Amino acid sequence: MAGRPLIGISTYLEAGARWGAWELEAALLPAGYPRLVQQAGGLAAMLPPDAPEHAAATVARLDGLVIAGGPDVEPVRYGAERDPRTGPPALARDAWELALIEAALAAGLPLLGICRGMQLLNVAMGGTLVQHIDGHAETPGVFGRHPVKPVPGTLYATAVPEETSVPTFHHQAVDRLGAGLVVSAWAEDGTVEAVELPSADWVLGVQWHPEMGEDLRVMRALVAAATVTTTAPSPTAS
Numbered sequence: 001m002a003g004r005p006l007i008g009i010s011t012y013l014e015a016g017a018r019w020g021a022w023e024l025e026a027a028l029l030p031a032g033y034p035r036l037v038q039q040a041g042g043l044a045a046m047l048p049p050d051a052p053e054h055a056a057a058t059v060a061r062l063d064g065l066v067i068a069g070g071p072d073v074e075p076v077r078y079g080a081e082r083d084p085r086t087g088p089p090a091l092a093r094d095a096w097e098l099a100l101i102e103a104a105l106a107a108g109l110p111l112l113g114i115c116r117g118m119q120l121l122n123v124a125m126g127g128t129l130v131q132h133i134d135g136h137a138e139t140p141g142v143f144g145r146h147p148v149k150p151v152p153g154t155l156y157a158t159a160v161p162e163e164t165s166v167p168t169f170h171h172q173a174v175d176r177l178g179a180g181l182v183v184s185a186w187a188e189d190g191t192v193e194a195v196e197l198p199s200a201d202w203v204l205g206v207q208w209h210p211e212m213g214e215d216l217r218v219m220r221a222l223v224a225a226a227t228v229t230t231t232a233p234s235p236t237a238s
Contacts, residue, residue, distance in 0.1 A: 004227075005223055005226035006045055006226075007226060009034060012027065012029065013025070013090075029046055036216070039216055040216050040222070041220065042223040049095075055103040063109075064111070064222050064226030065104045065109055065110070068114055068115075069117060071093070072088075086131045112204055112218070115206075115207060115208065116170075118194070118205025121178070127178030130175045136170050136173075136191065137168070137169045137171045143169045145167055147166075147188060148164055148166050149186050150164075154184035155204055155221075159220075159221040166208035166215075170207060174195060174207075180197055184204070192207065194206045202221075
């Protein structure tokens with residue numbers, strides 16, 4: 001049945017979250033993520049960390065997947081020593097999201113990585129990260145903006161063909177590209193701002209935070225790809 005595609009979004013898992021009289025461990029997600037999915041025409045489902053062996057079954061229920069922003073990826077995942085400026089590890093989230101990415105790629109599920117999500121996509125494909133750069137996160141808790149230039153002919157450029165100012169907050173970035181990935185947008189300082197996997201139907205990572213802006217085009221492109229998946233006819237039995 002055709003309808004709004006179901007887009008799963010990975011979440012934080014945080015101790016000591018507070019609301020009302022409560023202070024408990026919570027699976028949480030900034031409201032901008034589900035709101036962006038909804039505004040782009042999708043249905044949003046939160047995917048808190050789970051056992052990695054459940055990733056394939058989870059992906060099988062979805063029409064599209066978003067790996068959200070969050071903490072730094074554990075450097076051992078890409079064979080690096082920890083830089084003192086790298087943040088605390090989120091081991092359960094690393095394992096779950098890497099399993100989700102692997103399952104989505106295997107299933108041909110449309111996939112969008114946002115900030116950490118793009119970095120984790122690169123790591124999943126065998127790439128590495130720069131553990132600290134300056135100029136992309138100046139004030140703690142405050143998003144900045146800078147221009148991003150698309151690479152002509154890429155998936156990203158199809159959705160957003162012109163140079164655009166984007167909301168940004170990160171201190172790590174893609175270093176060596178993972179196998180099969182190509183750069184589809186750059187910042188003025190040479191930072192990789194988007195990557196994609198041409199061998200897949202729709203796999204894109206963006207370094208900025210579209211959920212903190214008003215431009216729906218990237219998410220609309222994901223939702224459109226997920227809608228095609230939703231409405232595709234089931235194979236007929238032979």
